[in-house]
Each structure stands twice: as structure tokens, then as C-alpha cells.
Amino acid sequence: MRTVHVTAQGANLRLSGECLEVWLERERLAVVPVNVLETIVVHGSALLTPAAMNRVLSGAIACVFLTQDGRLKGRLEPFGHPAARLRARQALVHATPAARLVIARRVVLNRLHSQLRVLRAWRCPQQQDLPALLARVRTAASLDELRGIEGWATRQYFAAVRERFGVERWQRHRRPPRDPLNALLSYGYALLLRPAWSAIATIGLDPYLGMLHEPSRGQPAAVLDLIEEFRAPLVDFLVFPLFARLRQQDDWWEPHGEGVRLTWDVRKRLIEQFEARLLRRTRYRPSGRRETVARVFELRARDLARAIQGQGALKPAW
Incomplete structure (x- = not known):
């Protein structure tokens, strides 16, 4: 395929x-x-x-x-999917605050684990708060508290990355991306939607019923839940080194409205690197086997479905 x-x-x-x-x-x-x-x-x-x-x-x-x-x-995509029971269970968990919070905690924990893994790979000076936040995530009493902890953890993570790549004054801005680095990250995160949505659809989960994210503005909340764990090791790990190589040039981005937009050559370059990364093999922690990164998306969607059905915890992928 x-x-x-x-x-x-x-x-x-x-x-x-x-x-x-x-x-x-x-x-x-x-x-x-x-x-x-x-x-x-x-x-x-x-x-x-x-x-x-x-x-x-x-x-x-x-x-x-x-x-x-x-x-x-x-x-x-083609209409219909036979996983009616799974989607009914997903809707029930989504509507039950305590059950939903259990899975949402695991989504955030796994994202923090992946961020710490990337910081170790880059030999970044780890922020003191990041490991301590893992304990706070486990005891978060509500989704709002959990999202607040996640936001703080993300700020600490990017603070460590900024120091590593010499962009101390840079800040993450999403809509619109206000600088070339933000544009690279936003485009990379958008590329995650394709394999994540395919995995969710393959397993039969409803893409709009998430546990951490809300389906506001029609966003695919379950798909966004799934990609959280892939942001740092798949996109950030590609984007920041790419930015370090491009930053001395001035012809790879252009103004666009209130923000900036990447040129087609840079977008194609990022797409090629992203697709190549999907084909690389990595050790999948829950099974101990080496799998392609593309396959890991489907395995994570299956693990999410099992967690929703009460058949196991959503443990870190790496």
C-alpha cells in the first residue's frame, strides 16, 4: 500500500x-x-x-x-463501518466523566513520555518540572485540570527545545503561524492527521468522539487524541533539524495574511521526510516487536479501542 x-x-x-x-x-x-x-x-x-x-x-x-x-x-471515504458496538461503547465512555478522564490521563501521560524521549535523544537540558508533571497528570481530578497540566508541560518542553536549537525568543503560535518555524510545525502536525485518521477509521472508532479533545468546530477529537503521542518523536524530530538547516536562507517562506506560509519546495521536502519516517522501523514498547511507524498508528488505535472497552490501559508506545 x-x-x-x-x-x-x-x-x-x-x-x-x-x-x-x-x-x-x-x-x-x-x-x-x-x-x-x-x-x-x-x-x-x-x-x-x-x-x-x-x-x-x-x-x-x-x-x-x-x-x-x-x-x-x-x-x-467509503460509507459505513461494521464496528457499531465499539462506537456505542466509545459514546458511553465519552459521556461518563470518570471513565473519560482515565483515558484522557493516559493520552497526556504518553505525550509527556514521548516529549521526554525526544529531549533525551537531543541531549537537551531537561526542564525540572517535566518529570514532576507526570505525577500531577495521574492525579488530575478533571479534564480542565488535565488540560492545564498538559499546556504547562508543553511550554516546558518547548523551552528546553528552544535552548537546544538557539531560538530562545521563539514562541509557539498556531493560527496563523507567525514565523517560519511555526509554519513548519503546523504543516508537520497537519501531516499527522492522515495516518491517524486512517488508523481510527480502520479500527472503527468514531473520529469525532475524543477523550481529551472536544469535538468543537467539528474537529476530529479522537484523531487528535491519537496524534498527541506522535507530535514530538515524529514531527518535532524532523522539523527542528530541518529549520536549523534552512534558517540561514530567506527564500523558503513567504508572507500570507497575518502569518507566513512555506514555499512548495519546502513543503515537498517535509512531506518526503515525513513519508520516509513512516516507513522506518521502531521498537513498539507494548509488544517488544519492531514495527514501521505507519503500523504503530494502527496499533495505537487498537490499543485505544481496547482501553475504551475496558480491556487494558493505554501504555506508552515507546
Whole structure:
């Protein structure tokens, strides 16, 4: 299986036999056999012909639509999933504050574990509060308290990273990203949505019923829960070294509204590195086996489903 990213603005995806072709004006950019496709990711303005759309749906191929700056617009996927009992249980846990808090605590704990792992890999001077916050997470009495602890932990984590990469005055700003580093991080985090949503859909969980996140503004809260643990080891671990190499240049980003936007060359570079990272193998802690990072997304979604069904705790992946 493979994922195809369509980044050419104004491109058309056409069906030709059992292949999808990417055309830009009169030039054919790519040909991909349908039987090897798992996901199509459309960045910005590209179109699927009706024949291509019908073949995507009949072939159970998901199609994810992002804006040019990497924000999720929507997802096209086949209708229906047999996991009705799992979704009913998910809805019950979501509506039960005590049960929901138990899983939300594990989501935050696992994110903190992954952040500490990255700081150790980079040999960052660890912030004193980060290990102590693990104990506070375990005793958080409400979702609001838990989210407050998570926010403080994230600030401490980025403080350590800032010192490591010599960007002491930098601050994390999401909407809109106000500087090139924020734009890199936001785009990288948006790339996490595709494998996370695919994993959630594969297992049969409702993507909108999260435990830590709320489905406000229609955001896929369960998908956001799943990606928390992947932010630091997958995106931050790529973005900060990339930024260190690019920061001496001035042609890889451009003003965009009240913020900035990455050039297409840099976005493609980040996509290539991200997709390559998904194919790398890593030790999956719960089983002790080495798995591809892409496979870890599905394993984490399965672990989340087991936790929702009361069949085990959601332990750290690494």
C-alpha cells in the first residue's frame, strides 16, 4: 500500500483503466495503479474527475483534502463501518466523566513520555518540572485540570527545545503561524492527521468522539487524541533539524495574511521526510516487536479501542 500526495495546484486526477493519472494542463505528472493505493492526500486546489472519485470510493481508498498551508479540510471515504458496538461503547465512555478522564490521563501521560524521549535523544537540558508533571497528570481530578497540566508541560518542553536549537525568543503560535518555524510545525502536525485518521477509521472508532479533545468546530477529537503521542518523536524530530538547516536562507517562506506560509519546495521536502519516517522501523514498547511507524498508528488505535472497552490501559508506545 502507498500514499500519494498531490501538491501541484490546478492538477486533475483522472481514471485510466486501473490506474489514476495526475495531469497538470497537458502534462501527465504521475501514474499510480489503483490496487497499490491506500490514501490520496490533496494539498490545495486539485480535482478528482467523477470517474476517479467513483473508483476511489469503490476501492476503499481514502482521500484527504488539505489547504495549501496544511490544514485539514475534509476526507472522502467509503460509507459505513461494521464496528457499531465499539462506537456505542466509545459514546458511553465519552459521556461518563470518570471513565473519560482515565483515558484522557493516559493520552497526556504518553505525550509527556514521548516529549521526554525526544529531549533525551537531543541531549537537551531537561526542564525540572517535566518529570514532576507526570505525577500531577495521574492525579488530575478533571479534564480542565488535565488540560492545564498538559499546556504547562508543553511550554516546558518547548523551552528546553528552544535552548537546544538557539531560538530562545521563539514562541509557539498556531493560527496563523507567525514565523517560519511555526509554519513548519503546523504543516508537520497537519501531516499527522492522515495516518491517524486512517488508523481510527480502520479500527472503527468514531473520529469525532475524543477523550481529551472536544469535538468543537467539528474537529476530529479522537484523531487528535491519537496524534498527541506522535507530535514530538515524529514531527518535532524532523522539523527542528530541518529549520536549523534552512534558517540561514530567506527564500523558503513567504508572507500570507497575518502569518507566513512555506514555499512548495519546502513543503515537498517535509512531506518526503515525513513519508520516509513512516516507513522506518521502531521498537513498539507494548509488544517488544519492531514495527514501521505507519503500523504503530494502527496499533495505537487498537490499543485505544481496547482501553475504551475496558480491556487494558493505554501504555506508552515507546
